[in-house]
Amino acid sequence: MRIGILGSGLMGGKLGTIFARAGHEVVFSYSRDPKKLAALARAAGRRAKAGTPAEAARCEAVLLAAHWLRVGDVLRQAGALAGKTVLSCSLPMDAGDTRLTIAHTSSGAEALAKKLPRAHVVAAFNTAPSEVLFGVYAARRRGARPSLVYCGDHAASKRIAARLIRDAGFDPLDAGPLRIARYTEPFALLVAQLAYERGAGPELAYGFSRYEISPAARRRRSE
Numbered sequence: 380m381r382i383g384i385l386g387s388g389l390m391g392g393k394l395g396t397i398f399a400r401a402g403h404e405v406v407f408s409y410s411r412d413p414k415k416l417a418a419l420a421r422a423a424g425r426r427a428k429a430g431t432p433a434e435a436a437r438c439e440a441v442l443l444a445a446h447w448l449r450v451g452d453v454l455r456q457a458g459a460l461a462g463k464t465v466l467s468c469s470l471p472m473d474a475g476d477t478r479l480t481i482a483h484t485s486s487g488a489e490a491l492a493k494k495l496p497r498a499h500v501v502a503a504f505n506t507a508p509s510e511v512l513f514g515v516y517a518a519r520r521r522g523a524r525p526s527l528v529y530c531g532d533h534a535a536s537k538r539i540a541a542r543l544i545r546d547a548g549f550d551p552l553d554a555g556p557l558r559i560a561r562y563t564e565p566f567a568l569l570v571a572q573l574a575y576e577r578g579a580g581p582e583l584a585y586g587f588s589r590y591e592i593s594p595a596a597r598r599r600r601s602e
C-alpha cells in the first residue's frame with residue numbers, strides 16, 4: 380500500500396519507518412526541515428521517500444501526525460483528500476500539550492471528519508507513546524501482542540487501519556464508530572500519564588484480556 384505521512388515527527392517519523400520496513404511505500408512530508416525528511420526516508424529504506432504534503436496526499440492512505448494546532452495548515456497543503464483513508468493519531472491538545480481542547484461531547488477525530496467530509500477518518504495509533512513503537516514492531520513475532528484501539532465509520536478504511544496496526548506489531552481492537560474517539564482520546568491521555576508522569580516509562584503498551592464468566596451472567600448480558 381502507498382501511505383503518505385502528514386507530519387514526520389515522533390509519531391509520523393517512526394510509524395512511516397515501520398510501514399516502509401513492513402513492505403509499504405511511504406512518502407514522508409510536512410517538516411520545517413526538508414533535510415530531516417530526506418534523512419528519514421533514507422533510513423527507512425528503498426520503499427520510502429520524502430515529498431510535499433500534496434504528494435503524500437496522493438497515496439491511498441495518509442497518516443495525520445501533526446500537532447492539533449498545525450492540522451489546518453497541513454491539510455491546506457495536502458489538498459483534496461476525497462475518498463482517502465485518513466488515519467489520525469493527532470490528539471486535540473492545547474498549545475502546551477496539557478489538556479484536550481475537545482472532549483466528552485465530541486472528539487478531535489470527529490472534528491477532523493467534519494473538516495474532511497469526503498475522506499474516511501479512522502482514529503488510530505493515538506493511544507501508543509511514540510517511544511514504544513519500534514519495540515512493539517521488533518517484538519511482533521515474539522508471543523502476545525499489545526492491543527491498539529481504533530475507531531471509524533467506513534468499513535474499508537477500518538480494514539486498512541487494522542492491517543497497518545497489525546503490520547506495526549499490535550493487535551488491532553475495533554472500538555466501533557468514530558464517535559468512540561470521545562473515549563479513546565481521553566484514554567490516550569491516561570496512557571501518556573502512565574508513560575510520562577508515573578514513572579512507568581514511555582516504553583508502555585497495553586493489552587485487554589478476556590476471562591470466563593458464568594453462563595447465567597452471559598445470559599443476563601444478552602437480555
Ligand SMILES: NC(=O)c1ccc[n+]([C@@H]2O[C@H](COP(=O)([O-])OP(=O)(O)OC[C@H]3O[C@@H](n4cnc5c(N)ncnc54)[C@H](OP(=O)(O)O)[C@@H]3O)[C@@H](O)[C@H]2O)c1
Pocket residue numbers: 386387388389390391409410411412415443444445446447449468469470471472504505506507508509510567
Ligand atoms: N508523541 C507521542 O508519543 C504521541 C502519542 C499519541 C498521539 N500523539 C499525537 O500525534 C501528533 C503528532 O505528535 P508528535 O509527537 O509526532 O509531534 P512532533 O514530533 O512535534 O511532529 C510534528 C510534525 O509536524 C511538523 N511541522 C511542520 N510544520 C510545523 C510547524 N510550523 N510547527 C510545528 N510542527 C510543524 C514537524 O516538523 P519539524 O520536523 O519541523 O519539527 C513534525 O514533522 C500530535 O497530534 C500528538 O498529540 C503523539
